[in-house]
Amino acid sequence: MAPTLRPRRSALYLPGNNARALEKGKTLPADALIFDLEDAVGPDAKVESRTRVCQAISSGSYQPREVVVRVNGLGTEWHDDDLAAVAGSGAHGVLVPKVEKGEQVDALVSALDAHGAPESLRLWVMIETPRAFLRIEEIVSASARLAVLVIGTNDLVNDLHALHVPGRATVVPALSMAVLGARAEGKVILDGVFNAIADDDGFRAEARQGRQMGFDGKTLIHPSQIGPANEVFGPSQEELDDARRIISAYEEARAAGKSVATVDGRMIESLHVRDAERIVALADRIAELESVS
Known part of the structure; x- marks a missing residue:
């Protein structure tokens, strides 16, 4: 199940509890939309947001965009129900945060199979902790269903007790390890988010750095970042x-x-x-x- 060649220049996070954002996503030129049930949604809204997101995806209104759901992490009270719901939603992918080892990938694939997920549903995993970067080869080789790695730079910087600096010198070694792992197994890899929404020059500089390092695209937190990401990561x-x-x-x-x-x-x-x-x-x-x- 090698990943199908498709553009993933821009992958925009959409909060699963924001009906207006979900509606706007139907018109945005992002290559992929990541409906977020994790960080963007508080505990009291998890169940309602899951239902809203799955209903929106099932409508088929987001074509031709790739549609992915970021579920709550392994071990949380919402994780199993999230996986079950996404498995039957018609989503193209399910993104699982804080995956750190190959056996977790195995368990996720087994759970998706048990929930009747079609083979077309790709597993995406977030690489965002020191342990995950150190075990990247183990993670990427665990399953053919695993198609995409998403870097969580905010969590990585936080766990390293490092600083966010222009040029990302504090995390470049880890980013390079992840790109090496992805390429060794033919996986797609997406760079982490850029936090300063109003800093267009800073975003473009970081996107160019990611492109130069070999990333396939970038995860985004605001629609204004879609155009620059598509430009930088697409062939000129x-x-x-x-x-x-x-x-x-x-x-x-x-x-x-x-x-x-x-x-x-x-x-x-x-x-x-x-x-x-x-x-x-x-x-x-x-x-x-x-x-x-």
Whole structure:
């Protein structure tokens, strides 16, 4: 069950107890919407919010966006009922916070199977504690149903007793470990949130850093961050043009019996072509989704 190639440039959290936000989500150009039953919802509103979110998803009104529900964590009184409800809601994914080891992934997959979740329902997990980063290889290799890792940078900084600083030097080693783990098992990985909603320049700088590190997209806390995230994590026209030149040059070289090609003075091998093909396929998928939004 390898993850299907699809854009996940922007994944916006929507509070599950806010009917207005859920309605607005139907018109937002985010690649993914994460309906939040955890941090955004107080204890007294957990059950009502679960019902509201599952009913909203079941309506099918959010297509073509990917729809995911962040449930309450393992061991909480709401977790089991959350999983059961999401399993039958028609959601594309279920996001579980504070997953720290492979056996928890196994247990989550078993629970989803027991609740009759379709194979199309992907497991997303949050990597946000020191133990989770140290066990990243164990977590990502636990199940094929696990498709997406979501980084929880706020929790990580807090647990490290570190500081939020521009450039995120305090957590870059951990972020790199997570990207390595995700790529080793072919998983998608999304960067953490940027807290300063009004700081557009700061958001763009952090998004560019995440893109440079290899993240597939970024989780968001406000609709104003969707456009910049889509821009930064989507292939630029320059990247797309370059990718097409690489593919074309390599095909011509192979037809001439050569194993390498040259594009703009650069040697091109099969590994460059694979990445170029990925970029073109992603751009095509983005265009397809945006044409029906």
